[in-house]
Amino acid sequence: MYRYVTLKSVDRPDVRPQDVRAIFVVSHMTIPFSKWQGTGNDFIVIDDRAGTFSMIDEPIVRRLCDRHFGIGSDGLIVVRSPKLDGTAFHMEFLNPDGSRSFCGNGSRCAFAFWRQLQEVPCPVGMAVLFSAYDGEHRAMTLPDGHVAIAMKRPRDHERESERMDLWNTGSPHVVLWVDDPERVDVVTEGRKVRNSERYGVAGVNVNFTAMVDGVVRMRTYERGVEDETLSCGTGVTAAALSARSRGLVSTDEVPILTRGGELRVDLRDGDGSGEVLLCGPAVEVFSGSITI
Numbered sequence: 001m002y003r004y005v006t007l008k009s010v011d012r013p014d015v016r017p018q019d020v021r022a023i024f025v026v027s028h029m030t031i032p033f034s035k036w037q038g039t040g041n042d043f044i045v046i047d048d049r050a051g052t053f054s055m056i057d058e059p060i061v062r063r064l065c066d067r068h069f070g071i072g073s074d075g076l077i078v079v080r081s082p083k084l085d086g087t088a089f090h091m092e093f094l095n096p097d098g099s100r101s102f103c104g105n106g107s108r109c110a111f112a113f114w115r116q117l118q119e120v121p122c123p124v125g126m127a128v129l130f131s132a133y134d135g136e137h138r139a140m141t142l143p144d145g146h147v148a149i150a151m152k153r154p155r156d157h158e159r160e161s162e163r164m165d166l167w168n169t170g171s172p173h174v175v176l177w178v179d180d181p182e183r184v185d186v187v188t189e190g191r192k193v194r195n196s197e198r199y200g201v202a203g204v205n206v207n208f209t210a211m212v213d214g215v216v217r218m219r220t221y222e223r224g225v226e227d228e229t230l231s232c233g234t235g236v237t238a239a240a241l242s243a244r245s246r247g248l249v250s251t252d253e254v255p256i257l258t259r260g261g262e263l264r265v266d267l268r269d270g271d272g273s274g275e276v277l278l279c280g281p282a283v284e285v286f287s288g289s290i291t292i
Contacts (some may be wrong), residue, residue, distance in 0.1 A: 001069070011261075013055050016189060017050055018020075018130045020122055020148060022211055028290050028291050028292065029053075029291070029292060030290070030291045031046060031064075031289060031291075031292065032046070032047070032287070032288075032289045033045060033046050033054060033069040033071065033141070033287065033288065033289065033290065034046075034111065034113060034284055034286075034287040035071065035073070035284070035285040035286050035287065035288075036077075036109035036113060036198055036281055036282060036283065036284050036285060037109070037260075037282075037283055037285055038105035038108050038109050038147075038231065038233065038260075038263075038281060038282045038283070039105065039230065039231035039258055039260035039261035039262070039263055039278075039280055040125045040229075040230025040231050040258070040259065040261060041074050041106070041153065041229055041230060041231040041232060041233065041260060041262020042072075042074050042285070042287060043073050043074060043075050043076065043077050043103075043105075043106050043109050044064055044065065044071050044073045044075075044076045044077065045077045045079065045109060045110065045113045046076070046077070046078050046079065047079050047113075047117065048078050048079060048080050048288065049064070049079060049080060049081045049089070050081075051080070051081070053078065056076075056078060056094075056172045057098070058097075058098030059098075059185065059275065060092045060292060061076050061095075061096065061097075061098045062096065062097065063292060064076055064290065064292070065096035065257055066096075070290070071290060073096070074096065074222070074225055074229050075093055075094060075095050075096060075103060075106055075224070076093070076094045076096075076226070077091060077092070077093055077103075077106050077109065077110050077112055077113075078091075078092040078094070079091060079113060079114055080092060082204060083131050084129075085102045085135060086129055086131045087130050087131050087136065088128050088129060088130055088133075089110075089114050089130050090130065090131045090132070091106070091107060091110040091130055091131070091132045091207040092106075092132075092133070092191075093106045093110075093132065093133060095222075095224025096224060096225055096226075097224050097225075097226070099224050100133055101133055101170075101171050101224065102132050102134045102152075102170035102171055102234065102280045103170075103171070103233065103234065104149065104151065104169070104170065104232070104233020104234040104235075104237060105231060105232065105233035105278075105280070105282075106141065106233070107130075107132060107137060107149045107233070108139065108147040108148075108149050108233065108278065108280065108282045109147075109282045110130070111128065111130065111139035111147055111149065111282070112147050112161050112282035112283075112284070113284070114128075114130070115128075115141065116284070122141060123141075124140075124141050124142070124143055125140055125141070125142075125143070126140060126141075127139070127140050128140065131143045132170075133170075134152055134170050134204045135152065137149055137150055137151075137152070138150045138214075142279060145281075146225075146279055146280055146281050146282070147279070147280070147281070147282040148278065148279040149233075149268075149276045149277070149278050150275055150276070150277055151170060151234070151237050151275075151276040151277070151278055152169070152276075153275075153276070154167050154168055154169055154238075154241060154276075157241070157245070160174065163176060163177045163178070164176045164177070165238075165242045165245070165246075166204070167237075167238035167241055167242060169234040169235075169237040169238045169241070169276075170201070170234050171205055171234045172202075172204045172205065172237050173198075173204065173205045173206075173207055173234060173238035173239075174193055174204050174205065174207065175207045175209050175235075175238050175239050175242040176193070176207065176208055176209065177209055177210060177246075178209065178210050179210060179211065180210055180212065181210050181217055181218055181219040182219075184208045184219065186206075186219050186220075186221050186228045187221065187227060189206075189208070189221075190206040190208075190220075190221025190228065191226075193221075194204045194206055194221060194223050194226075202223075203223045205220060205221065205222050205232065205234070206220070206221040206234055207219070207220045207221075207232070207238060207239055208220075208221075209239045209242070209243075209263065211243070211248055214230060214249070215255065216239055216240070216243050216249070216255070216256045216257065217256075217258075218235065218236065218239050218252060218256060218257070218258060219256070219258070220232040221237040222235075228259075229260075230258060230259045230260030231252075231258040231259065231261065232259035233263065233278050233280075236256045236258065236263045236278065237265050237276055237278055238267060239252040239256055240256060240265035240267065240276075241265075241267070241276070244267060252267045252268055253265070253266050253267075254265060254266075254267065261280070261281070262280070263278065263279065263280040264278075264279040264280060265277065265278055265279070266279060
């Protein structure tokens with residue numbers, strides 16, 4: 001693997017540092033990993049509680065997440081030692097383009113992975129605190145074996161139009177209500193919204209959502225992945241909150257059907273102003289190691 005390194009000139013003050021570059025050969029390193037998925041939203045998970053892989057950077061993330069030249073995934077999760085008092089671990093989530101964000105399904109998989117590493121089994125229903133990009137969360141194993149995480153209280157909610165809402169559930173999401181998500185060109189239409197001037201350089205995730213036979217169904221275009229994903233936990237949460245705010249659902253538990261399967265959002269207080277739980281499966285697919 002090759003890496004460019006900028007050098008500072010000591011003897012030539014007239015030469016700018018950015019004009020002097022050298023190529024260093026970086027020795028190969030082998031990274032053990034596990035592959036996990038939550039309703040088809042798939043992730044590479046690395047145990048770095050020992051701090052061995054602190055050098056993981058954007059080029060490495062891009063390489064690992066590449067579905068043709070790497071392992072392939074919707075994101076990379078690095079489980080690190082705790083950063084906050086009272087937490088069990090810190091989850092660092094990186095999109096395939098190397099950008100950082102919070103990820104709902106990724107958090108559920110990170111907890112399930114951490115739980116698997118423990119010498120003493122984690123009891124069903126016991127809340128475990130962990131930290132992520134946006135602060136502290138709690139996770140637990142449900143009686144049916146699924147994993148639930150407590151989502152942050154939505155910071156932003158704007159009614160963009162008659163059919164479109166903007167929610168921030170740890171990541172910004174547009175919920176666009178359509179007649180039938182299966183008839184939408186998600187990549188083309190999603191990119192238009194994601195890259196629109198309204199949402200700036202950072203962009204936004206886009207969820208094409210509908211009530212079909214009394215069930216909320218959705219498809220998601222994710223920024224950072226820059227493509228459709230089979231599921232998105234923060235997007236599912238945004239869709240549930242949007243459906244509730246529009247009076248389309250009346251129960252506290254809102255099932256959402258994605259292309260990768262069903263997730264459940266428990267709004268608890270009914271309007272999303274308090275705790276929001278994202279519930280669903282978190283499954284290990286395989287494990288291995290890769291040398292880069």
